[in-house]
Amino acid sequence: MCAGFNPIAEYEARTKKSRQWFHEASDHLPGGVTGNVKFYKPYPICAARAKGSHLWDLDGNDYIDYMLCFGPLILGHGHPRVIKAIQDQLERDGTTIFGPPHELETKMAERLNRIFPCAERTRFTNSGLEATLHALRVARGYKRKNRIAKFEGHYHGCYDEVLVSLTPSEEIAGPEVAPQSVSCSLGTSDYTLQSVQVLPFNDVESSVRLLKAHKNDLAALIMEPVQRGFVAADPEFLKAIREVTDDLDIILIFDEVMSGFRMDRLGGAQTMFGVTPDMMCLGKIIGGGFPCGAFLGRKDIMDVVNPATRAKDQRVFHGGTFNGHPTVLAAGMATLDVLEEPETYPYLNRITAKLQDGLNDLFERLGVVAQAIGPGSTFNIVFGDQKICDYRDALLCDEKKRQIFDFGMLARGIHYHPDKPLYTSTAHTDEDIDQALKTAEEVLKLMGS
Ligand SMILES: Cc1ncc(COP(=O)(O)O)c(C=O)c1O
Incomplete structure (x- = not known):
């Protein structure tokens, strides 16, 4: 990893209002959340508003959103x-x-x-x-x-x-x-x-x-x-x-x-x-x-x-x-x-393949042992080269690397829930995908792979 690259510290520096919210929320909600899956360490961002493929947090950070509330928003936010x-x-x-x-x-x-x-x-x-x-x-x-x-x-x-x-x-x-x-x-x-x-x-x-x-x-x-x-x-x-x-x-x-x-x-x-x-x-x-x-x-x-x-x-x-x-x-x-409109699935397939294949190309070009896998408009990133066929295979992946990658992305405006799959939507544009790939390249290079 490049000297001085600390994505969790970068994340914390950008999300001070989310941290403040988290401390207040924790006085009322266990872990500050309404479901365990919504929590991640050190604290999740607190969302303020969203539109299309974008989501903004309390600090005003603008993210391209690939979480889409764990999948439902297949047309993006507020279609x-x-x-x-x-x-x-x-x-x-x-x-x-x-x-x-x-x-x-x-x-x-x-x-x-x-x-x-x-x-x-x-x-x-x-x-x-x-x-x-x-x-x-x-x-x-x-x-x-x-x-x-x-x-x-x-x-x-x-x-x-x-x-x-x-x-x-x-x-x-x-x-x-x-x-x-x-x-x-x-x-x-x-x-x-x-x-x-x-x-x-x-x-x-x-x-x-x-x-x-x-x-x-x-x-x-x-x-x-x-x-x-x-x-x-x-x-x-x-x-x-x-x-x-x-x-x-x-x-x-x-x-x-x-x-x-x-x-x-x-x-x-x-x-x-x-x-x-x-x-x-x-x-x-x-x-x-x-x-x-x-x-x-x-x-x-x-x-x-x-x-x-x-x-x-x-x-x-x-x-x-x-x-x-x-x-x-x-x-x-x-x-x-x-x-049900004839152009929707072809668009979703194209935009997802552009991101998923783009990530796999990056992994190959930079010599990173990782894969973006999954059919349709959902996929996950796993750091490991073994074929993933079941739960036990997935256990063998490098969680620490995934965490560093996720926070590097979050700190640079690409939002998804750490350690969870990414979702695309009809609201995602070619520019959104280009931006995610550019950010992934920057983060992977900082990770020193
Ligand atoms: C495959 C599957 N089944 C069931 C559920 C539960 O759905 P809900 O969170 O709406 O209760 C989920 C949620 O992620 C899921 O992915």
Whole structure:
């Protein structure tokens, strides 16, 4: 590293008001944040305003934003069509929310059922977390079985079952071919650990063996077809998982909260891979920047929540005061309007490839052992040259180098959450990408690679 290069000190020097805010916020919010993922050391920037591809912090620093609130803002901040849709809805409907069912719910459900191959029926929720939680309960209710399977390192929200084996250390994770059910949060009961079968991602043989061994009590297998937005399933692996879950009569749920609209085309990972699950979950983008989620799937399975056809003791409970919120759906519909225009995905693909390939070219040219990996309009940067196929491979990357790189970028006006994937949007311009690449080159040279 070049003598005197200290990106964390640079960051602190530029973000004095954010530091001040952090100290005040910490008196009221644990860690100054409303969710653990929003925190990073020494303190996160405090956002003041945002527009398009840009975000400004309390100190007035102008950033090109590649965080986009962990993915939902695929049209950038404050897209005019989204803002107009919200204003129109409020004016037209005369209220923020009705209570009784309303037409927009049906229109959005019809649209999602058309876009996603596995979707015949939809129910809305207020977050991705709720979507996976309800999908799993529906699966258990439909199959009348108690246990579920998930992959090590896959994220489905922050509740007991799906936090199992999310980020286990290597010491406690168990054998790679038969991972242990490991608690990744205090408060996880032994019962929860026992009710989750953990599988190794992208390992056909071990996953099939474990599914066969536990087939009698497994209701569902939930998975991210693209782990954490950047480790894609091997297409053959995904096909094998589809086949074996079919054979064993286990409901296959794709959690597409992240991948739903961030692959290289409309229709999510299931369309890109040509593998149709039984159920799926959505979130993030379908709310156009508002809290939203949905679980969708085959009619016969989804019907297990149907109060019109099923007696109380024969159905799964699904509720939520704010489900299908009109303002949220108006913002989501406006977002999907833009995403369904023929030029949108080609633009997103081009702009993402320019950044991702540009970074990989830089790594090669400067002899940096790093990779920018991931399909669609999300990718991650890992410092390491090993092929990343699963959680354990990702554990071997150089976190310290990544931290130095991230703070070097942040201190020079390129914003994303340290150690997390980067997201692009239709608001990002060629100039934004050129600026990010120029900054990355400067930082990598200072890192002395
Ligand atoms: C794949 C996946 N599933 C579920 C969730 C949870 O969504 P939410 O944060 O809206 O609860 C996330 C959030 O990042 C996610 O990436």
